[in-house]
Amino acid sequence: MKNYAKLLMVSTVFAVSLNAQTKDQMVQSIMDETYKNSQLETLAYELMDDIGPRLVGSPKMQQAHDWAVKRFQNWGIDAKNEKWGEWKSWERGPSTIEMVSPYAKSIEGMQLAWSPATSAKGLTADVVMLPMFKNKEEFAAWLPKVKGKLVMVSQYQPTGRPEYNWKEFATPESFEKMKKESADASEEWRKSIAATGETSKSLNEKLEKAGAAGIVSSYWSRGFGVNKIFAAGTKTIPVVDISLEDYGQLYRMIQHGKTPKLKINAQSKDKGIAPTFNTVAVIKGSEKPEEYVILSAHFDSWDGGTGATDNGTGTITMMEVARILKKYYPNPKRTIVVGLWGSEEQGLNGSRGYVWDHKDQMPNVQAVFNQDNGTGRIANISGQGFLNSYDYIGRWLSAVPKELTKGIETSYPGFPGGGGSDHASFIAAGVPAFMLSSLSWSYGSYTWHTNRDTYDKIVFDDLKSNVATIAILTYMASEDPEKASAERIKMPINPRTGEPAKWPEMKEPTRKGGLD
Known part of the structure; x- marks a missing residue:
């Protein structure tokens, strides 16, 4: 019996050591691929320069969806366009x-x-x-x-x-x-x-x-x-x-x-009514395929510029993360989903549509990582009102090299985001969803919804930092033996009403838009 206990202890130590070694190797592979074989500039050219702005319902939006599906499939990742509604279709001309x-x-x-x-x-x-x-x-x-x-x-x-x-x-x-x-x-x-x-x-x-x-x-x-x-x-x-x-x-x-x-x-041309989509790519899980880690970015843009930092950068970041993980982590424990949402700009419609149409998935989501605020390095992660977020976010971040995390501030447990970007659609469904907030780079004045939101405003060094960070977070969330807790904070009293504040509510998207 003593020999059996000793053998079990040795096996456990060996397994822990092997897991640590595997994790270190994975982190190193992600870092090497991110910095030595980046595809970001190619993706940025194809999306921002070759396709251009992606107004919901427009032919350019459809072109972008089809491009993304083909890109994912070329990397060996299953992808499709999921319809969530219809919108007035309009095409800009000279x-x-x-x-x-x-x-x-x-x-x-x-x-x-x-x-x-x-x-x-x-x-x-x-x-x-x-x-x-x-x-x-x-x-x-x-x-x-x-x-x-x-x-x-x-x-x-x-x-x-x-x-x-x-x-x-x-x-x-x-x-x-x-x-x-x-x-x-x-x-x-x-x-x-x-x-x-x-x-x-x-x-x-x-x-x-x-x-x-x-x-x-x-x-x-x-x-x-x-x-x-x-x-x-x-x-x-x-x-x-x-x-x-x-x-x-x-x-x-x-x-x-x-x-x-x-x-x-x-x-310009009035093109009538067009179907509207989300592009959804999936790397199937091997051990817990019915649990999900979701990489989230909105695909649509306004069309004064080419939608480079809002949200072309978020889009190509998540696509690059998926490419790297498929190459070095092709059989994740949990299913990894990449959601490129349509019509965020008109009220989070694409992500709301996904949440509404996939209600059965929501209790099984391990985490959602969302990015949608420019070209800068990740600077802040809030717990979004999930009581134990400090535990698992902290655990996952600990695997990210210090040179990437040294500028990231975390705040736990935080308060639930009610709007502003697509993580809010998931939070309303009780899903641990986190906005990876970035450094400004004068985003509010110079690129957010402006005529100057173009390729030349992208800071690729910062995007690479984000790719590596998100890829490692995704790997850690997928590998985590524990299901992340979705327990919520007790909401504080609203000083205006004297009543407890309410957790954001799920909303169905506008399924037919632009016709008013």
Whole structure:
């Protein structure tokens, strides 16, 4: 009996030693493949440059889904496109904006998403500026004047210099003066829009019904040369967004009694209704195939740029993680799923659709790792309200080399994310899902939903760091002998209601969108 116990102890020590050796070898293989054989730049070129922006429902979105399926299959990974709904389909075409009076000049700008096209000859009309209103009556009296005109609907920005530039070079007095004047002007503009009884979203529709020929906006993103590009909000008249610089010139001309005239030629195509998908890739588990580790990133983008950092970087990161794991970890203990979600930008629709349509999977998910905030290194991981997240996240992170984790801050147990990105869809279903938050790289001002979100903004060294980190986390989560606890925190009292805050609720996606 003593000999048997001794043999069992030796076997156990040997197994532990072998497991540690296997883990070290796997980590080293992941690191070597990440840094010596990276496919990130190729994937980035193919997705951002060769395909381009991925507006939900658009032909480019479908092209991207088909590309991703083929890429996964070429790596020996099963993949398919899963339909979750339908959306208005629109295709961007060439567009030009020119000032033709008081003199000829090219204007920097572009159509907004889902904007109606002009005729083949284009549209030429005088430009008028939305004035300041005190009440609905003033707005109603002015509204007939827009008939046949191009209406400027954005706040005038007297400075195109971002705040950091002022802070560096201006006197303290001048800097504070600029900030106060800017804040006062924004508040005055907000009150004027509120006085019309409209919102920034409904205003375009109101102007369209009043007979405006088109709408000109300028949604400055508070950085040099960047504007945010969203949806048109009209059914029959074109909407263009132009640079702060050109918008300001048109405004000042009007203020000085001149009437500029623009010619807009925008050849977009209304393609009707298109099916919408998630691309889902699967590396089947060998020991616990009915348990899952999910790699999550949204595939769609707005289309001012090419959707490079929102969320092309998250997409190619998860694809590269899958490629490496398939090469060195082809028979994971748990099933590894890569979800590239559609229509995150319109309300997490793709991931909500996946969660809703795969409810039976949700109790068996070990963890979801989601990335969706730019090109930077992972800087923060929150426990998202899962009580014991410190235990298993800490255990998995311990295998990641220190040079990758030294800049990562963790906070446990945290609070559940209710929106913002696709991890929230899983959290609402009670699944341990974690946002791998990244360093900013001026994401909010310069690339998030802007006309400058392009390939050249990608920092590949940081992406490689994320690939290695996520691949190791996925390996550890798959190998963990324990099922990760989904026990939730007791939610705190909401000070506004005096009642306990509620855990986010599962929501079905918008299955048919873009038709309002």
